[in-house]
Amino acid sequence: MNALDVDDIGRMADRIRIHVIEMTSEAGSGHPGGSLSSAELFAALYFHVLKHDPKDPEWSGRDRFVLSKGHVAPGLYAALAEAGYFPKEELLTLRKLGSRLQGHPVKGKLPGIEMSTGSLGQGLSMSCGLALAAKMDKKDARIYCLLGDGELQSGQNWEAMMLASHYELNNLTIFVDRNHLQIMGNTENTLSIDPLAAKLKAFGFDTVTIDGHNVKKIIKACKKASSSRHPTAIILNTIKGKGVSFMENNAEFHGRSCKPDEKEKALSELRSRL
Amino acid sequence: MKKAAQRMYFGKALAALASRSDIVVLDADLGGSTRTSDFEKVAKERFIQIGIAEQNMIGVAAGLAASGKTVFASTFAVFASGRCWEQIRQAVAYPKLNVKIVATHCGISVGGDGASHQALEDIAIMRALPNMTVISPADANEAYAATMAIADHKGPCYMRMGRADFPLITPEDTKFEIGKATVLKEGNDVTLIGTGQMVTLCLEAAETLSEKGISAEVINISTIKPIDTDGIIRSVLRTGCAVTAEEHSIIGGLGSAVSECLSDNIPIPLERVGTKDTFGESGDPNELMKKYGLTTENIIKASERVISRKGNR
Numbered sequence: 374m375n376a377l378d379v380d381d382i383g384r385m386a387d388r389i390r391i392h393v394i395e396m397t398s399e400a401g402s403g404h405p406g407g408s409l410s411s412a413e414l415f416a417a418l419y420f421h422v423l424k425h426d427p428k429d430p431e432w433s434g435r436d437r438f439v440l441s442k443g444h445v446a447p448g449l450y451a452a453l454a455e456a457g458y459f460p461k462e463e464l465l466t467l468r469k470l471g472s473r474l475q476g477h478p479v480k481g482k483l484p485g486i487e488m489s490t491g492s493l494g495q496g497l498s499m500s501c502g503l504a505l506a507a508k509m510d511k512k513d514a515r516i517y518c519l520l521g522d523g524e525l526q527s528g529q530n531w532e533a534m535m536l537a538s539h540y541e542l543n544n545l546t547i548f549v550d551r552n553h554l555q556i557m558g559n560t561e562n563t564l565s566i567d568p569l570a571a572k573l574k575a576f577g578f579d580t581v582t583i584d585g586h587n588v589k590k591i592i593k594a595c596k597k598a599s600s601s602r603h604p605t606a607i608i609l610n611t612i613k614g615k616g617v618s619f620m621e622n623n624a625e626f627h628g629r630s631c632k633p634d635e636k637e638k639a640l641s642e643l644r645s646r647l
Numbered sequence: 648m649k650k651a652a653q654r655m656y657f658g659k660a661l662a663a664l665a666s667r668s669d670i671v672v673l674d675a676d677l678g679g680s681t682r683t684s685d686f687e688k689v690a691k692e693r694f695i696q697i698g699i700a701e702q703n704m705i706g707v708a709a710g711l712a713a714s715g716k717t718v719f720a721s722t723f724a725v726f727a728s729g730r731c732w733e734q735i736r737q738a739v740a741y742p743k744l745n746v747k748i749v750a751t752h753c754g755i756s757v758g759g760d761g762a763s764h765q766a767l768e769d770i771a772i773m774r775a776l777p778n779m780t781v782i783s784p785a786d787a788n789e790a791y792a793a794t795m796a797i798a799d800h801k802g803p804c805y806m807r808m809g810r811a812d813f814p815l816i817t818p819e820d821t822k823f824e825i826g827k828a829t830v831l832k833e834g835n836d837v838t839l840i841g842t843g844q845m846v847t848l849c850l851e852a853a854e855t856l857s858e859k860g861i862s863a864e865v866i867n868i869s870t871i872k873p874i875d876t877d878g879i880i881r882s883v884l885r886t887g888c889a890v891t892a893e894e895h896s897i898i899g900g901l902g903s904a905v906s907e908c909l910s911d912n913i914p915i916p917l918e919r920v921g922t923k924d925t926f927g928e929s930g931d932p933n934e935l936m937k938k939y940g941l942t943t944e945n946i947i948k949a950s951e952r953v954i955s956r957k958g959n960r
Contacts, residue, residue: 481743489738499706501703501706506715533707
């Protein structure tokens, strides 16, 4: 996979956003807000950070990405299609009967999906298993996992973090999409997760907080993580609904798609960014 | 009759499997009791201590299995099935990963620990999961053979075993075929269908029934899912009635599985011996088995009842 330069990755993020709006609008449901907040991460991972081969998705030496916040599958699917894992035309089958693009990612159904996720709080445990296996097999593959901020309210994450630091899984990098919004509103009003960085540090993670929409910073943080002696946590300060004025910081778009007029407005805003 | 604990033979089987480099064993701080410690002794590099975190254990198991490992994850049956049921559903059963959840300390014969540690619902909730194979060996020899069989089987399995020493009713070199019921004694008047240590009680009941002139067939259902529909039908076609016996609730367990099989294929009178929609309590295992109706006498009474129902259809 040829890596793109930073500007092109930024543009790729917006192409992913356009797909997300088209896909979720066509489906009439889905989770566009979080998909938009993670667009730069998806673009940076699949077009720079990950060692992977879309023509050989099961290549044994590949890095692995686990989407623990499985509801933002549209963003991941868009990145996979852009990277060449499957035809882009298939994106519009999202959530439809018989589609490989299930509402939440399913391992074995679609090339590039490493684990079945969507029930929140489980992806980090799975990632620990992948990281342990890579160590056992003496592979230099790295494991990446994206978690939602609201998702961290689930206790299993903290069980997994204890394990990651106990076994010094320095081949594991986790991202927290810190957009501060979950279905019922602000994370800090729902069930506060701050002080997040201090908690992650206390659980043994090398922790860094960056602008999650800055591709250069994402790439730099991932590079630094790869030489750490500890697992790394990268807190991505992001804006839910990023890139579309009326969706930004709007919890309503956590779990609903655009209506026809909203869709056109969103697409025109996003196209103007390209 | 010689007795042995199933978990001891499970430990022996794991140690024998350690020569296979794909086998990884996970423990949630109970390895001394579940006997996964026997594997740790010989293959420490492939034994992973998870701590008291069963939900995480299942996720870790899924990640290892997705990397090509054959994973055994063990703890007590209450925790192995209940604490992490949804994790098993999402991370293991749905993607059909090669994870073997081996649970010890099932049933009421756990004894003194009481209801919090007595799994009487695990068969029900595990067999409801698509892609899940559910195993319940009758004795320690079968537990050994079943461990070997599930290690060779690709896909999710749940196996339940007891804590106490059970009589060895199958031979040391017993073979185990997943999905195959075994006829331990032939008979014509009633089919006694048991699982786990209740198979032993079925054999005892058949002896007493024979003294009363009743010829009972005894079937060991050590694979509860997929259940051996053909084997059950073959037997009840001859006997015309059946009794199930399990150290588990009659709701959702072996009794339910056999009821489903019979009502789908050949509706005949059935009586179910098991716990009756109740939790257990602390006590001596034998006293508990008696108090909760898991006795040879109850199997005999159920047999007499079910035979008397044969003509009333």
